[in-house]
């Protein structure tokens with residue numbers, strides 16, 4: 001597969017066209033960002049770790065019947081994916097209260113959410129990724145009703161698969177963010193699944209093992225990502 005032009009450069013990944021119009025190459029960089037790009041650092045090995053982590057998780061999700069854009073690992077930091085027409089929304093499921101939910105509602109971090117919650121955020125750094133609802137999404141044309149229904153159903157299906165995967169590795173899947181796009185009219189999981197876009201706590205000690213280590217300056221960020229990966233069976 002021939003890598004052609006840089007199509008888009010995000011905060012942590014760059015996207016390249018290939019000689020096949022339906023396929024793209026994702027390059028995972030070492031750049032690590034938080035607070036809508038206000039805090040940015042390069043963390044050695046992060047691109048490689050997230051690329052391999054994402055490949056492993058996307059493969060598990062595909063095995064469970066969830067349509068994903070992932071096609072193949074190409075190198076330590078590159079993956080081949082289907083080219084999706086991205087929906088500009090982030091789907092967040094929370095099993096345990098943390099992060100912006102705690103700040104927004106003044107609830108205690110760590111309480112179980114039963115049933116888990118589902119939230120939508122608009123992808124817009126300048127606005128700080130505001131929370132929106134399905135009516136906003138439909139009225140402003142970000143996503144149509146049938147696609148929203150599928151996004152929600154797939155996001156909860158991912159919860160079933162990944163809660164178990166991480167539980168088997170002695171971890172609690174606190175929350176996570178997914179992004180979807182359309183491929184030939186079908187809703188398909190895109191972007192990435194890595195410790196950058198979810199919260200994972202050690203099930204016993206509740207130690208944070210995800211990007212909160214970077215956001216909160218706790219140190220050992222990539223060492224923790226590698227530890228999470230090893231516990232679920234990723235080989236780096």
Ligand code: TMP
Nearest residue numbers: 099100101129175176177196197198199
């Ligand atoms: P939040 O608590 O900040 O709303 O985040 C919920 C989950 O979604 C958390 O696992 C981090 C993830 N997330 C991202 O990966 N990118 C984002 O831009 C946002 C808002 C959340």
